[in-house]
Amino acid sequence: MRYITPRKAAQGLGSAHSGTADHWFLTVSSCALVLLVPAFLLVVGNAIGLSHPELVAYFGRPYPALITALFIVVGMVHFIKGTRIMIDDYFQHTARKVAIIVSVVFSWAVIAAAVFALAKMTLVTVAI
Amino acid sequence: MADVNRGNRPLSPHLQVYRLPMAAVTSIMTRITGHALVAGILLLVWWLVAAVSGPRAFAAADWVVRSWIGFIVLTGSAWALWFHTLAGIRHLFYDSGQLLRIEEAERASWAIIIGSVVLTLLSLILFFFA
Secondary structure, three states, X not given: OOOOXXXXXXXXXXXXXXXXXXXXXXXXXHHHHHHHHHHHHHHHHHHOOOOHHHHHHHHOOHHHHXXXXXXXXXXXXXXXXXXXXXXHHHXXXXXXXXXXXHHHHHHHHHHHHHHHHHHHHHHHHHXX | OOOOOOOOOOOOOOOOOXXXXXXHHHHHHHHHHHHHHXXXXXXXXXXXXXXXXXXXXXXXXXXXXXXXXXXXXXXXXXXHHHHHHHHHXXXXXXXXXXXXXXXXXXXXXXXXXXXXXXXXXXXXXXXHXX
């Protein structure tokens, strides 16, 4: 017998035993995004209107590439967690599982596409 | 059950006649803007991938980005991004136990709405004139 109340035993643990990890992740990533949002808007604002070779050279530079990569990776993982809250609110049973899987798979596909594009532009620029 | 009064009963507060507090409106808007941002991200990631796919793919994506459709999507996304950012900052205050009184939450809601519009206009001015 454990001399501990049921409330104490459950405190800090969700049904998945991960407690407030999702909330904490959203807090940490939101702090990062507060810095990344203005930086990303500046990077994109400077990129729109460039010719094709100029654009490839622009995203081949470290600052635009890193800001864009960080914004999309952190932003999309933040999106997974945020969407999860919405899904938990509105969907039940199989629909919930399907929605979570679609959200996670879609977000990582977006991340992969963006990172691939940025990596290729960086390497093309280096090759020149 | 024979003489039930059907026409003269008080109405319960209903969503259609209930004026949402501004904190509730901005809370709902936070969720909507967060999810709607996927449109702007998809457009920009398509644009980046097109840039490494070839000249024709890039020409198509770049045309959309610079067209009026792209202008509407990207301006809307910029506003959604600023709104979601300011609302997220308010959540950091909420988590530390601040801005929770009704008047404070109401004022913060207006600050988010007005601030997001101002920052979007500043972003557009910076984009077109700087």
